[in-house]
Amino acid sequence: MENYLYAGLLLFAISYPLAQSFEHRIRYSSQWYALFPALLVSALVFLVWDWWFTEVGVWEFNPRYVLGIFIFGLPLEEVLFFFVIPFACVFIYEVLIYFFPKDFLQPLAKPLVYVMVPVLLGFGFLHLDKLYTSVNFLFGAAVLLIHFLVFGDRYLGRFLFAYAVHLMPFLLCNGILTGGLTEEPVVIYNDAENLGIRIWTVPVEDTIYSMSLFLLNISLFEKIRSQKTIAKLGSL
Numbered sequence: 001m002e003n004y005l006y007a008g009l010l011l012f013a014i015s016y017p018l019a020q021s022f023e024h025r026i027r028y029s030s031q032w033y034a035l036f037p038a039l040l041v042s043a044l045v046f047l048v049w050d051w052w053f054t055e056v057g058v059w060e061f062n063p064r065y066v067l068g069i070f071i072f073g074l075p076l077e078e079v080l081f082f083f084v085i086p087f088a089c090v091f092i093y094e095v096l097i098y099f100f101p102k103d104f105l106q107p108l109a110k111p112l113v114y115v116m117v118p119v120l121l122g123f124g125f126l127h128l129d130k131l132y133t134s135v136n137f138l139f140g141a142a143v144l145l146i147h148f149l150v151f152g153d154r155y156l157g158r159f160l161f162a163y164a165v166h167l168m169p170f171l172l173c174n175g176i177l178t179g180g181l182t183e184e185p186v187v188i189y190n191d192a193e194n195l196g197i198r199i200w201t202v203p204v205e206d207t208i209y210s211m212s213l214f215l216l217n218i219s220l221f222e223k224i225r226s227q228k229t230i231a232k233l234g235s236l
Contacts, residue, residue, distance in 0.1 A: 005065040006077035017091035038220035043082035086217040093162040106157030
C-alpha cells in the first residue's frame, strides 16, 4: 500500500475543497470558469520547471511511494499536484474573502513588494551555484513583481492572508512528501542545489515555491474574473 501514499495525500488535499465547492455561501463552483484556465496555464509553467529539475537531478521521486505511472518522466501524482494543490489554495483564498470581507492586509502589500522583490533577487543572484535556490527565488521575484505591475496592491492583501493561512496545511503536506512521517522521502531533494535549511523536513525554498505557485494562480484567476466583470458592464 506504500505506493498509494502520494496519491492518497492528493486525495486528502482536494477532498474537502471539492466537497464544499457547491456550498451555498462560498459557491466555489461558480468560479470554476476562471479557476480551471488559471490552473491549466500555471500547471504548464510549473510542469516544465518540474520536468527540467528532475532531468538535471535537482530532485527525484521515490518509486516506493508512487503508483508507477509516469508522464514525460514525472509520476502521475506529481502532474496532478499542480492542479490539486492550487485548487485547494484558491479555495482557501475564496473562503477567507467570504468570511473576512475587509482586506485588512492591503496596507502591507506595497511595502511587501518593495522589500520582497529585492530580497528574492538578491538571494537568487547570490546563490547561482544552487539551482533550486536561484531559480526559485528569481522566479518568485518575477511573479510578485508582474502581479504588482498588473494589479497594483488590489489583491495582494487578500493573497497574503490566504498564503499565511495555507502555510499550516502546506507544511503538513510537504512534510509528508519530504519524509516527515515515512522511512524515506517521497520527493528526494539534492541538497547540493539548495541551502540545506529545513522547516521540519521541508526545504525553506519550498515556501517561496509555494508562494509563486499560489500567486500565479491567483493572478490568472483574478484576471479572468475581472475580464468577465468588464464584459458584463460593457453589455449594460
